[in-house]
Amino acid sequence: MLEIKNLSASIGEKPILRGIDLTVPDGQVHAIMGPNGSGKSTLSYVLSGRDDFTVTGGTATFDGQDLLAMEPEARAQAGLFLAFQAPVELPGVGNANFLRTALNAVRRARGEDELDAAQFLKLARAEARRLQMPDDMLRRNVNVGFSGGEKKRNEVLQMTMLHPKLAILDETDSGLDIDALKIVGDGVNALRAPSFSALVITHHQRLLDHIVPDAVHVLAHGRIVRSGGADLARALEAQGYAQVIAEAA
Amino acid sequence: MSGAVSLVPAASPADGFLSRYEGLTQRLPGMAEPRRAAADILRRRGLPHVREEGWRYTNLAALADVRFHEPLTEASGFVPDTDLPDLDGFDGVPRLVFLQGRFSAAESVLPDAAIVRSFAASAEFGVLPQPERDRLVALNTMLAEDGAIIEVPEDTDAGTLLLVSAGRDIHGTPIAFHPRHTLRLARGARLTVVEIHCGDGQYLNNPVTEITLALHARLTHVRLQNESPEAFHLATIYADVAADASYDSFTLSTGARLARVDVHARLAGAQGHVAINAAQLLRGRQHSDFATVVDHDAPGCASRQTIKHVLADHARGVFQGKIEVAQAAQKTDGYQMNQALLLSPDAEIDCKPQLEIFADDVKCSHGATVGDLDPDQFFYLISRGIPREEARAMLVRAFLGEVLDMVEDERARAMLDRVVDAWWTVPV
Numbered sequence: 001m002l003e004i005k006n007l008s009a010s011i012g013e014k015p016i017l018r019g020i021d022l023t024v025p026d027g028q029v030h031a032i033m034g035p036n037g038s039g040k041s042t043l044s045y046v047l048s049g050r051d052d053f054t055v056t057g058g059t060a061t062f063d064g065q066d067l068l069a070m071e072p073e074a075r076a077q078a079g080l081f082l083a084f085q086a087p088v089e090l091p092g093v094g095n096a097n098f099l100r101t102a103l104n105a106v107r108r109a110r111g112e113d114e115l116d117a118a119q120f121l122k123l124a125r126a127e128a129r130r131l132q133m134p135d136d137m138l139r140r141n142v143n144v145g146f147s148g149g150e151k152k153r154n155e156v157l158q159m160t161m162l163h164p165k166l167a168i169l170d171e172t173d174s175g176l177d178i179d180a181l182k183i184v185g186d187g188v189n190a191l192r193a194p195s196f197s198a199l200v201i202t203h204h205q206r207l208l209d210h211i212v213p214d215a216v217h218v219l220a221h222g223r224i225v226r227s228g229g230a231d232l233a234r235a236l237e238a239q240g241y242a243q244v245i246a247e248a249a
Numbered sequence: 250m251s252g253a254v255s256l257v258p259a260a261s262p263a264d265g266f267l268s269r270y271e272g273l274t275q276r277l278p279g280m281a282e283p284r285r286a287a288a289d290i291l292r293r294r295g296l297p298h299v300r301e302e303g304w305r306y307t308n309l310a311a312l313a314d315v316r317f318h319e320p321l322t323e324a325s326g327f328v329p330d331t332d333l334p335d336l337d338g339f340d341g342v343p344r345l346v347f348l349q350g351r352f353s354a355a356e357s358v359l360p361d362a363a364i365v366r367s368f369a370a371s372a373e374f375g376v377l378p379q380p381e382r383d384r385l386v387a388l389n390t391m392l393a394e395d396g397a398i399i400e401v402p403e404d405t406d407a408g409t410l411l412l413v414s415a416g417r418d419i420h421g422t423p424i425a426f427h428p429r430h431t432l433r434l435a436r437g438a439r440l441t442v443v444e445i446h447c448g449d450g451q452y453l454n455n456p457v458t459e460i461t462l463a464l465h466a467r468l469t470h471v472r473l474q475n476e477s478p479e480a481f482h483l484a485t486i487y488a489d490v491a492a493d494a495s496y497d498s499f500t501l502s503t504g505a506r507l508a509r510v511d512v513h514a515r516l517a518g519a520q521g522h523v524a525i526n527a528a529q530l531l532r533g534r535q536h537s538d539f540a541t542v543v544d545h546d547a548p549g550c551a552s553r554q555t556i557k558h559v560l561a562d563h564a565r566g567v568f569q570g571k572i573e574v575a576q577a578a579q580k581t582d583g584y585q586m587n588q589a590l591l592l593s594p595d596a597e598i599d600c601k602p603q604l605e606i607f608a609d610d611v612k613c614s615h616g617a618t619v620g621d622l623d624p625d626q627f628f629y630l631i632s633r634g635i636p637r638e639e640a641r642a643m644l645v646r647a648f649l650g651e652v653l654d655m656v657e658d659e660r661a662r663a664m665l666d667r668v669v670d671a672w673w674t675v676p677v
Contacts, residue, residue, distance in 0.1 A: 048632050052624075076634035088629045092647025101643065102633035109634065158633065 001026045001166055001197040002047075002067075007058035008222075009046045016042040018222035019058065024166070027194040031208055031233060032201045034219035035241045040201045041085055043219070044170040047199075048082040049075050063165060076102075077109030079165030083155040083172045085201075090142035095154070098142045099124060099161055106162050127160050130190075131183055148175035156187040163191070167198045173207035185210025205237035220245045262313030263291040263388065266425070269319055270391050277394065279372025287380045287390035297384055306567040306599045307509055307538040312481060317425035317453055319392055333415055334447040334475065335667065338660045344411035349419070350426025350454070351395050362407035363440065368396035368429045375431055375459040377487035383511065385483050389427040389457040396429035396456075401438035401466075409441040409658065414456070416448035416480060425453040432458065434466035434494075441469040443661045446476050446504070453481040460487065462494040464518065469497045471661040475668060476504035478533070485511045492518025492547065499656050500527040500539070501665050503672060508537040516543070516550035516578070524553040526655050530672050531564035531596075538567035545578035545608075552582075557652045558589040559645050560596035571603040574611050583613035590648050591621055592641075642673045 002024040009017040016039045024030045034040050046053050047060060049072030060067040062080060070078065090098065104114040115123070124138055131153050143151050152172050159167050169188070173181055188198060188211050200211055208216075208230065216232040217224045220241070225248035226232070236244055270288050277284060296312065297304040333346065333356065345365065346356035352367050359365055372393070380387035401407045418424055434440055446454060454476060462468055468488075476482045482505040488496045502508055514523045529537045543552045558566035568587045589598035602615045622644050630640035649669060656662045 050628055050632075071631070072628065073631040073634055073636055073640075076632055082632055084629070088623075088625045090626055090629070090644075090647060092650035093643055098630075098633075098643070101639060102630075102635050105634040105636060105639070162633065 001028075001063060002199070003061040005059045007046070007060055008056045009042060009053045010056055011042070011053055015056070016053070016222055017046065020219075020222070020224055022217060022224060024197045024199060026197060027192075028214040029188070029192070029198040029200060029211060031213040031216045032199060032219055033203065033216060033233060033236055035245075038219045039222040040219055041170055044082055044085075044168045044199075044201060047168060048072060048080060073105070076162075077106055081159050081162055081164035081167045083152075083159055083167065083169045085170040085172075085174065087143050087151045087155055089144045089146075091144050093142045095140055095142050096121065096124060096138040099138070099158060102158065103161055124157075124161065127157055131157055131160070131187055133157060149177065149180045152176055152184065153180065156184050160187055160191065165195060165197065167191070167196070169198065169200045169202075171201055171203065173202055173204060181207060182210055205233045208233045218244055218248070220248075262309060263295045263384075265313065265316060266388055266392065267291055269317075273319060273392070277392070278369050279374070283374045284391050287387040290381055290384060290387040291391065294384060296388065303540065303569065306565075306569070307507070307536065309507075311507060312453065315423050315451065315453075317423045318419070319394065319425055333413065334445050335664070336411065336413075337667075338663050339411055339443070342409050342411055342660070344413055345397050346413045346415070347395065347428060348415050349417065349424050349452070350414070350428050352397070356413075360407060360410050362401065362405050363410060364400045364402070366398040368398060368431075369394060371398065372429070373398065373431065374429070375487075377459045377461070377489055377513070378457060378485070383485055385455060385509075385511070386457050386485050389429060389455050389485070392425070393427045393429035393457070396431070398431040399440075399442075400433045401435060401440050403435040404437040405435075406439040409443060409660070412442055412444040414444075414446045414448075414454060416446075416452040416454050416476065418450035418452055421450075423451040423453070425455065428454070428456040430456060430458040432460045432468065434462050434468055436463040437465040438463070439467045441658055441661075442471070443658070443664070444470065444472045446472075446474045446482060448477040448480055450477055451479040452477070453483070455481075455483045456485075458484070458486045460489065460496065462488070462490050462496055464491045464493055466491070466494045467497070468495070469658060470499070471656055471658060471665075472498065472500040473665065473668060474500060474502040474504055474508060474510070476508070478504065478506060478535070480505045482508040482510075484509070486513070488512070488514040488523070490514065490516050490518070490521040490523055493520045494518065495522040497522070497524045498526065499524075499652075501668060502527065502529040502537045502539070503531070503668060505537065506535060508535075510539050512541045514541070514543050514552070516545050516547055516552065519547045519549045521547065521550045522552075523550070524655070526554065526652050527556045528649050528652050529556075529558045529560075529566050530669065531558070531566055532561040534563045536565045536567075538569070540567075540569040542571045542573065543583070545572070545574040545581045545583065548578055549580045550578065550582070552584070554585040555652045555655065556587045557649055558598055559592065559649065560589060560598060561592040563593070563595045565597040565599070567599045569601045569603075570615070571605070572613060572615075574604075574606040574608050574613065576607040578608050579610045581608060581611040581613065583611070585615040587617040588648070589619045590645060591619065592645075638673070
């Protein structure tokens with residue numbers, strides 16, 4: 001699904017990623033953990049195509065395609081989804097209109113028929129209810145006046161509607177209470193299938209109690225310093241990053 | 250060009266208009282004296298010049314390069330085919346249609362609740378216009394041939410009225426027309442006017458509208474300036490608003506190569522309300538100058554202005570907004586906001602807010618923002634697979650939404666939405 005080789009990226013002159021190697025096979029969920037400033041969010045932005053980062057070396061292949069050569073919209077149309085750590089507000093853009101435009105763009109790319117307003121609303125309402133989101137969140141402007149938790153749920157709603165092949169969740173758990181965390185976890189688990197993979201970026205073990213990963217990687221100073229199974233996350237939670245990183249060095 | 254400022258005005262671009270006035274003078278309707286006085290002003294001072302305050306951003310020199318004809322001679326016979334605009338949704342709504350500035354009875358449907366007379370039959374030049382100060386109004390006064398005089402009687406809700414202007418050149422000859430409209434709402438009267446300007450080819454549309462609102466009267470004035478891309482649109486509106494009356498206007502400008510709209514609104518009685526909102530969508534080398542003067546002459550009045558520009562290519566938008574608060578106008582509440590979205594590095598916005606406040610207990614605020622599309626918002630949209638053009642259109646629509654939402658009339662709003670949507674069919 002996703003194969004990253006020796007990926008380096010910088011912002012301005014400052015290197016952030018310093019040679020990342022990571023493979024996420026089809027159907028697997030991998031977690032990336034690491035202290036602040038280790039490059040977790042940069043990795044998610046580079047993979048989704050944000051142009052304020054410069055890729056200085058390495059490759060990323062998504063489903064056999066050269067991901068780094070694709071425009072962000074083409075990456076999304078090919079099935080990549082980034083759940084933003086800090087989703088932006090779009091005053092004046094209705095959430096339903098936004099979701100339907102995105103869904104139809106992705107459906108067109110897949111060669112599927114576009115959904116009309118009625119078909120879309122039926123689907124969106126059902127998904128929103130499953131995520132225990134009030135109906136009026138579809139009527140409101142995108143993320144405007146949403147609480148932190150509502151914004152994250154709105155990301156998960158977009159993810160479940162767009163049905164990506166690869167989802168990158170960038171600290172989707174931050175700012176969520178325990179109940180919301182379970183709902184988000186359920187949302188991801190519902191997508192789990194042999195054709196779906198996920199990269200879950202998180203600080204904490206908590207989310208990984210709900211989304212049990214196939215592998216856990218520790219990112220520090222722009223490199224993956226350690227990889228392991230789900231138990232690595234528990235070890236990190238117990239011992240802290242400093243010790244794990246020191247052991248790896 | 251030398252650095253010295255000449256005291257002698259440049260060759261007046263009014264010469265062509267003056268010579269046509271000499272030729273037409275016997276055939277123009279109404280009293281001759283106001284026209285003679287207007288011609289005298291133009292002879293002495295010419296048309297507005299970029300060296301004058303208020304005209305620094307807009308150069309009318311291009312007008313002098315065009316040999317316009319006034320269409321008077323065509324009035325009795327030949328009327329060229331003129332495409333009327335899309336009036337979907339306005340079925341059954343009364344309409345006054347002007348072709349090349351002349352009233353077309355065949356295309357019009359007169360309203361029941363409002364009294365309409367034609368300027369050609371009963372020319373009146375009104376009391377608000379100031380041709381000495383506003384020389385485009387002098388030009389109009391000198392050459393006006395037709396227009397609508399619309400009156401709504403006391404406590405009458407006259408509903409919605411369309412005022413349509415379709416212009417075009419005649420066999421390739423540029424035409425100039427100078428409609429003269431009067432809108433008078435008596436005490437407690439109500440009216441919504443949806444004014445639409447459209448056309449083909451090269452022409453000058455130079456309308457003057459005098460609006461008088463008596464006590465408690467309410468006028469909603471929605472204007473769509475969607476002239477031909479080769480046209481000149483120079484409009485002047487005077488509104489006098491009595492106590493507890495309300496003038497609520499919105500202008501969408503998408504047409505014309507050169508446009509200037511002057512709105513002079515005076516809050517003459519206590520607790521009056523004026524809204525002058527506008528959106529300008531410009532591309533190519535279009536130039537559109539929106540200039541307002543709001544006079545708060547009475548206490549407790551409110552004025553609201555939100556102006557938004559979306560500028561692509563080499564387009565240039567201008568907003569000049571003046572709020573004058575007289576000493577008597579205590580408890581004035583004035584608000585003015587100008588916002589521009591520049592979609593190209595070659596687009597330009599000029600903004601000149603002016604507040605002159607002589608009362609001590611007032612609330613007046615103004616602000617201006619200029620920017621490109623927000624890169625974070627743009628990335629968010631495309632990261633969801635939305636194509637760039639669509640993402641850009643969504644953000645521009647969102648930017649315009651705030652001011653378009655102020656148009657409460659649903660049919661007018663739907664028409665404006667169609668025009669904004671169509672703007673995107675030409676790639677930016």
